[in-house]
Structures are given as structure tokens and as C-alpha cells.
Amino acid sequence: MNKVTQRLLGPLTLLTLVATVILGLWVTPKATMHDGGGDLVRMLYVHPALAWVALYVSFGTTTIASALYLWKRTRSDTMDRVAYCAMEVSVLFIALTLITGSIWGRPTWGVWWAWDARLTSTAILLVLALGYLALRRANDDPQTRARRSAVYGILVALNVPIIHFAVTWWKSLHQNATVLTVSGKVSVHGSMLWTLLLSFIAFTLWYFWLLRARYRLEVRSDQAMQSHLAAAVVERQREGA
Amino acid sequence: MDEGDRVDLTPVVPAPRKRSSNGRTVGVLVVLVGAVGLLLSQGLLRNLNYFVTVDEVLAQKQHYGTDTVRLEGIVQKGTITRTAVGTSFVMDGSEGARVPVNVTGTPPQLFQANIPVVVVGHFVSARSMHFAGTQILVKHSANYIAAHPNRVKAKNGSVR
Numbered sequence: 001m002n003k004v005t006q007r008l009l010g011p012l013t014l015l016t017l018v019a020t021v022i023l024g025l026w027v028t029p030k031a032t033m034h035d036g037g038g039d040l041v042r043m044l045y046v047h048p049a050l051a052w053v054a055l056y057v058s059f060g061t062t063t064i065a066s067a068l069y070l071w072k073r074t075r076s077d078t079m080d081r082v083a084y085c086a087m088e089v090s091v092l093f094i095a096l097t098l099i100t101g102s103i104w105g106r107p108t109w110g111v112w113w114a115w116d117a118r119l120t121s122t123a124i125l126l127v128l129a130l131g132y133l134a135l136r137r138a139n140d141d142p143q144t145r146a147r148r149s150a151v152y153g154i155l156v157a158l159n160v161p162i163i164h165f166a167v168t169w170w171k172s173l174h175q176n177a178t179v180l181t182v183s184g185k186v187s188v189h190g191s192m193l194w195t196l197l198l199s200f201i202a203f204t205l206w207y208f209w210l211l212r213a214r215y216r217l218e219v220r221s222d223q224a225m226q227s228h229l230a231a232a233v234v235e236r237q238r239e240g241a
Numbered sequence: 242m243d244e245g246d247r248v249d250l251t252p253v254v255p256a257p258r259k260r261s262s263n264g265r266t267v268g269v270l271v272v273l274v275g276a277v278g279l280l281l282s283q284g285l286l287r288n289l290n291y292f293v294t295v296d297e298v299l300a301q302k303q304h305y306g307t308d309t310v311r312l313e314g315i316v317q318k319g320t321i322t323r324t325a326v327g328t329s330f331v332m333d334g335s336e337g338a339r340v341p342v343n344v345t346g347t348p349p350q351l352f353q354a355n356i357p358v359v360v361v362g363h364f365v366s367a368r369s370m371h372f373a374g375t376q377i378l379v380k381h382s383a384n385y386i387a388a389h390p391n392r393v394k395a396k397n398g399s400v401r
Contacts, residue, residue: 120284
């Protein structure tokens with residue numbers, strides 16, 4: 001990421017998020033009760049974008065970085081760190097996806113939770129993502145940790161297409177895709193559609209901002225660990241002399 | 242014997258052995274398999290298909306008997322009646338099948354005519370066509386249409 005992009009990322013994220021909130025809450029119209037549930041439509045500017053980031057952008061980052069780590073030509077600590085940091089951010093977005101879905105589900109469906117294929121497979125993804133973080137803590141050796149995490153990161157990504165197609169493969173209470181439809185046809189009206197697309201951009205930018213911040217923290221943490229280790233070795237050498 | 246020459250005979254407690262990385266990895270994987278298995282047993286394994294349609298149930302009426310099922314169909318216009326304990330209405334299948342439904346409790350706020358719903362319940366008896374429900378779930382579409390006072394509906398039902 002070059003310096004200009006880095007400098008613009010924060011302000012752009014804030015700008016698009018604020019614009020989404022303003023458009024979503026005050027500018028866009030209510031939906032009909034039949035197609036959108038009146039003011040409930042405003043959840044449309046939050047939930048699908050969170051799911052987009054959680055499933056595709058964030059989990060995709062972990063999968064690609066994990067694959068690049070396992071490939072000898074591109075193996076590096078950077079790939080391992082990116083995969084790890086992206087998975088941490090994934091956990092946040094998957095949890096927010098489930099929470100906002102539940103908030104929308106209660107007044108719409110009439111229940112906070114339903115054990116249908118889409119919801120259950122998403123809950124499984126959250127457990128698998130938490131498992132990735134636990135797996136990293138279980139391994140002390142950095143090389144072993146990175147290798148095992150990378151393999152695991154790729155394997156759990158197999159759940160993502162299951163989540164995506166759950167609503168078409170099986171009879172699901174969850175509605176079909178709103179934007180990423182098989183036919184490419186989107187049934188969202190005018191300003192509601194533009195606000196929906198803006199929310200996708202805003203939440204994607206927010207994700208990259210979070211990923212960058214988490215990555216920098218991880219680098220600093222590794223550097224601190226290395227300097228502590230070096231100081232401890234020097235101390236030990238002095239004792240031996 | 243000097244104070245300093247005394248041998249400390251206190252039994253030494255060995256430091257607790259840390260489990261190896263492999264052991265902890267296996268532990269994490271076991272917990273994960275358990276958690277995923279639990280979710281699968283609650284969700285996907287039981288409800289890969291969350292509901293059965295009115296047409297499917299009526300085609301295999303004997304098979305379903307008075308078992309509890311999640312029945313899906315469209316709420317027929319003009320049939321919704323509030324009862325002392327809940328709501329009654331008629332559910333339509335896509336191939337002309339119809340099932341009269343009585344549901345106890347308050348329906349969700351989006352419940353209305355001409356929408357797909359899923360009703361949790363069972364047929365009153367193996368031969369009866371009456372379905373007794375305990376819960377209504379509204380099945381929302383992926384359409385979002387702005388509420389507009391000047392909107393007109395075309396003859397084919399589309400809205401501009």
C-alpha cells in the first residue's frame with residue numbers, strides 16, 4: 001500500500017461510513033410493508049455489507065494469504081501475519097453479521113434465530129474462525145504455527161461457498177441473495193440501491209483500515225518480542241562470562 | 242555444621258509440565274469438532290431443508306401424519322381472521338393445493354396477505370386437512386420497493 005493510499009484510507013472510510021448513515025437513516029425512503037418492511041429496510045444498509053466483508057473480503061484475504069504462505073516462492077512472515085490479522089477482523093465481521101441479522105430477523109421473521117442452512121453455516125464459520133485463533137495460540141514454534149494455520153485457513157474457507165449457495169441449494173427461511181444474484185438482477189429501488197452499494201464500499205474500506213491497523217500492531221508486537229529476546233540473550237551471555 | 246552448609250531436604254515439586262504444541266493442537270481440534278458437530282446436529286443435519294411446501298405435504302399426507310412440520314405457503318388474500326387465541330387463514334401452494342391454518346399466539350408484525358409464510362405445527366389428525374400451528378415465520382423476499390404515495394401498479398403487477 002503506497003503512502004497516498006495509506007493517508008487517504010482513514011478519511012475515505014469515515015466519509016463513506018458517515019454518508020451511508022446519513023443516506024440510510026434520513027435520505028432514502030421507507031420501503032413498502034410488503035417488500036422491505038417499512039423502516040426495517042434500513043438494516044439493508046448494514047447487514048449485507050457486513051456479510052460481504054465477513055465472507056468474501058476478509059475470509060478471502062486469509063485464504064489467499066494462507067495459500068501464498070504455503071507456496072514456497074511466496075512464503076514469508078508477511079503472508080502469515082496478513083492471514084492471521086484478516087482472520088481476527090473476520091471474527092468481528094462474522095459476529096456483527098450474525099447480530100445484525102438477528103436484529104432484523106426478530107421483527108421480520110418473528111424470531112431472533114432460526115436453524116436454517118444459511119444461518120447455521122454462518123454460525124459454524126464463526127466457530128471455525130475462532131478455532132483458527134485458538135490453533136495459533138496452541139502452537140509455540142512460529143514455523144509450525146504458520147504452516148498449520150495456513151492449512152487450516154484454506155480448509156475452513158470451503159464453508160464459504162456452502163454459506164453462499166445455502167439459500168439456493170436448500171429451502172431456507174433466509175431470503176435469496178440481494179446483490180450477488182445468480183441472474184444478476186437486483187430488485188432494490190433507486191436511492192436504496194445506491195445507498196446499499198455505498199455501504200458495501202464503506203464497510204470494505206473500514207475492513208482494510210482495521211486490517212492495516214491490526215497488521216501494524218502485529219509487526220510492532222513481533223519487533224518488541226525480538227528485542228526482548230535479544231536483550232535476554234545478551235544478559236545470559238554476561239552471566240556466563 | 243554451619244548454617245550455610247545445611248542441605249535443604251525439602252522435596253522439590255517439579256514444575257508443571259506444559260503440554261506440547263501437538264497436544265494443544267489436538268485439544269483445540271477436538272473442541273472444534275465438538276462445537277461444529279453440535280451446531281450441525283441442531284441445524285443442518287435436521288433442517289437442511291428448513292420447511293416443506295403445502296404441495297409437498299399434501300402429496301405425501303400419509304407420510305407426515307400428525308408429525309410436527311414447518312409448512313410453507315402463501316397467505317391467501319381475504320382469509321385472515323383474528324381468533325380468540327391467535328390467527329386463522331388459508332395457505333396456498335404453488336400448484337393449487339390449499340390448507341386451512343389455525344395458529345395460536347401473535348403473528349410477526351410483517352404478517353399479511355399474499356406473502357410466503359412458514360407455520361410450525363401439525364395436522365389436527367392424520368386425515369384432517371386442518372393445520373394447527375404454534376408459530377408463524379414470515380419469509381421475506383429479496384425485493385425492496387420504496388413506499389411512494391404516487392406509485393402505480395401495472396396490470397402485470399410490476400411497480401414503477
